Amino acid sequence: MQTFSTAEELTAAVGTQVGSSDWLLIEQQRVDAFADATDDHQWIHVDTERAAATPFGGTIAHGYLTLSLLPMLGAQIFDLATPGAKLNYGVNKVRFPAPVRVGKRVRAHASVADVTELPTGLQLTLGWTVEIEDEPKPACVAETVVLLLD
Numbered sequence: 752m753q754t755f756s757t758a759e760e761l762t763a764a765v766g767t768q769v770g771s772s773d774w775l776l777i778e779q780q781r782v783d784a785f786a787d788a789t790d791d792h793q794w795i796h797v798d799t800e801r802a803a804a805t806p807f808g809g810t811i812a813h814g815y816l817t818l819s820l821l822p823m824l825g826a827q828i829f830d831l832a833t834p835g836a837k838l839n840y841g842v843n844k845v846r847f848p849a850p851v852r853v854g855k856r857v858r859a860h861a862s863v864a865d866v867t868e869l870p871t872g873l874q875l876t877l878g879w880t881v882e883i884e885d886e887p888k889p890a891c892v893a894e895t896v897v898l899l900l901d
Contacts, residue, residue, distance in 0.1 A: 814847035824859035835900035849888035
């Protein structure tokens with residue numbers, strides 16, 4: 752795990768791959784809990800019988816579930832040990848090139864895309880790719896923005 756404590760350390764890392772998370776098994780229980788939390792019970796995510804008859808052969812995770820895993824997976828890759836609060840500021844880009852079938856494993860790869868100094872601290876832009884084990888296309892490619900307040 753890489754720890755960033757200063758603006759200089761983050762700036763020096765711009766354009767570099769920071770690392771990869773551990774593999775995470777996507778289980779139906781997690782998909783169902785996400786469906787309950789978001790009130791998104793689309794059958795391809797929660798109806799195992801109906802989804803079995805699709806080309807996916809079973810249920811798939813919500814794309815936004817995959818995106819929501821970035822903070823947890825990112826915590827395995829790097830630590831932002833800057834002194835102030837850290838706030839999610841937004842997402843510049845997000846795509847879901849391939850669905851994550853329940854029972855598959857995923858892992859995240861993170862890079863530092865940009866660091867911008869602001870009057871209140873730093874704006875950190877991170878690049879993400881969420882890989883699906885043994886699949887040619889990633890589950891998610893995203894660029895997120897975090898504010899690191901002084």
